[in-house]
Amino acid sequence: QVQLQESGPGLLKPSQTLSLTCDISGGSIEMKDTSWAWIRQPPGKDLEYIGTKTDRGDVYYSETFKSRASISGVPSKNQLTLQLSSVTPEDTAKYYCAGRNGYYICLADKCGVSKEEFTWWGQGTQVTVSS
Numbered sequence: 001q002v003q004l005q006e007s008g009p010g011l012l013k014p015s016q017t018l019s020l021t022c023d024i025s026g027g028s029i030e031m032k033d034t035s036w037a038w039i040r041q042p043p044g045k046d047l048e049y050i051g052t053k054t055d056r057g058d059v060y061y062s063e064t065f066k067s068r069a070s071i072s073g074v075p076s077k078n079q080l081t082l083q084l085s086s087v088t089p090e091d092t093a094k095y096y097c098a099g100r101n102g103y104y105i106c107l108a109d110k111c112g113v114s115k116e117e118f119t120w121w122g123q124g125t126q127v128t129v130s131s
Helices: none
Strands: 003-007 018-025 034-041 047-053 058-060 069-074 079-084 093-101 125-129
Touching: 003 093, 018 034, 018 093, 018 125, 034 069, 034 079, 047 069, 047 079, 058 093, 079 093
Parallel strands: none
Antiparallel strands: 003 018, 018 079, 034 047, 034 093, 047 058, 069 079, 093 125
16 A cells, blocks of 8 residues: 655745655555655645656646746655745645546646545645744
């Protein structure tokens, strides 16, 4: 059974770069026809899709995050990573990594996503941006 575990700093100051790691177990980040995504949920708001990395190595981002986000895979460690630059208090959220068979990709601005779109979810890691 695939399990995901996010980790990263809980607190950042505005303008810093957020770096998160997702450890994948029970399956490979390179499994054929799978994709892995970062998703967040700000307090009191719905899930927001950030971007997807596919098994082919392609990476796609929501227009909302395209200029600030960088998603990559580390096959040697079976990890998915996220970097989000120039954070502001509006980036305060619980951040999740998620995976599924097949591809979920959204290139639009403000992409929403439902829990049902992905098969595997981490428990999430809380990130707070405050001066």
